[in-house]
Amino acid sequence: MLKYLRQNLFTLKGRINRKKYIIYTLITTISFAPYLLLHYYMPNAISSNKFILTLLLIQGIIAFFIKISLQIRRFHDLGKTGMWVVLNFIMPGDSNLSTIGALSLLGYLAVFKGDVGPNKYGDDPLAN
Secondary structure (H helix, E strand, C coil): CCHHHHHHHHCCCCCHHHHHHHHHHHHHHHCHHHHHHHHCCCCCHHCHHHHHHHHHHHHHHHHHHHHHHHHHHHHHHHHCCHHHHHHHCCCCCCCHHHHHHHHHEEEEEEEEHCCCCCCCECCCCCCC
């Protein structure tokens, strides 16, 4: 199990196709649903419970690294360097602009087809 997670979620090498990118991104995002529901129905439950705050912090750090790993490997599939992931960090601080930028980046990575055949970042993930 740990080997699978390390090879699929925590590596920066290789390529990942659109389907896996979308599935892993959805799973990572949905994993925060319990906290959102708890916060919605019991607003003080999270802020006053150090255990839940610690779990949320740990999950947030793990999700951050998974997101970066998935985006880097998706950029690799598109034949681009993983440095394009820096776009996540240079979006303006205004919440509307940063949301538009994040959704644009997500859309780009989820919609455009990767390079057919091997490229300098590895073999075509759909060829396996």
